[in-house]
């Protein structure tokens with residue numbers, strides 16, 4: 001099922017007013033993994049592009065990372081916490097089963113006028129979050145929203161499974177979206193187009209089965225490994241490439257754009273080879289593709305906003321440039337946002 005959202009019929013446009021990211025200080029290098037599983041720096045680097053990932057200490061949690069990223073996004077937007085009207089946290093590693101991570105962030109920030117909820121769409125969570133905030137802003141219902149992707153995946157990684165544990169890291173990224181009145185016949189910054197997909201029939205490809213209703217932690221698990229993430233990496237590899245290619249092509253077609261109009265494509269960082277082979281099929285030149293998986297690994301919902309924030313901070317996109325954010329992950333879910341920065 002797909003739902004795409006073209007923004008040009010509304011009275012308001014949702015502008016990226018602020019951005020920020022945060023990663024914990026702890027580092028796990030590829031060499032660290034050679035002490036846990038049979039692997040090598042060379043294998044991890046050549047097969048995934050990952051060199052290191054940031055990792056939480058035992059007292060650090062998802063809401064803390066989310067709060068730090070949010071503070072930076074608020075600062076660049078020039079907004080006080082009380083001015084924020086909605087907080088969405090996209091995550092698959094929430095603070096606890098309930099209440100939501102977003103409520104903890106609301107409390108930490110002192111964002112007393114915001115309503116707040118979590119969104120679970122795995123690696124596509126931030127893309128989904130942008131599209132939801134876009135709706136409320138374009139309708140005029142909200143003036144602004146804080147959209148955060150935050151994960152502590154190292155807490156559910158199985159450090160005995162070499163095919164998955166080497167992939168994941170912790171981090172958070174955030175943007176503030178703000179509504180501006182849409183002006184007729186004027187090129188304006190803002191979210192131009194969002195598209196989201198889901199296919200639950202392939203849920204088994206990527207999952208973590210414990211903690212929920214089907215396998216509550218209060219009951220012994222039939223398989224103790226269910227407390228960890230399980231991924232069938234080889235099975236989803238080709239599908240990830242295909243979905244990214246299709247989604248970017250759809251964005252270009254629906255927005256009447258060519259690759260020449262796009263300054264950067266910021267993909268979810270799941271594997272550098274997946275991003276590079278999608279880029280090759282789309283004939284996107286290297287300088288329009290951003291890769292930071294070498295530093296962070298796969299941080300699921302945090303991955304796109306972490307990369308987006310870095311792209312902005314490094315001056316790789318300027319106001320007025322068009323960027324495509326694209327993601328694929330567990331659910332399965334996938335989608336994209338086209339944004340004039």
Ligand SMILES: CC(C)(COP(=O)(O)OP(=O)(O)OC[C@H]1O[C@@H](n2cnc3c(N)ncnc32)[C@H](O)[C@@H]1OP(=O)(O)O)[C@@H](O)C(=O)NCCC(=O)NCCS
Pocket residue numbers: 038039040043044047048123162163164166167206231232233234235236237240270271298328329330
């Ligand atoms: C997981 C992934 C890196 C594996 O890379 P790959 O090139 O597909 O490698 P394969 O699974 O074909 O494994 C090749 C061999 O390396 C071995 N291997 C797997 N992990 C290894 C590791 N960390 N170190 C050394 N060898 C490893 C495998 O056991 C296999 O050995 P075999 O040929 O004797 O069976 C890759 O498939 C991937 O990135 N997939 C998508 C990731 C994903 O699902 N992300 C989450 C959703 S976005």
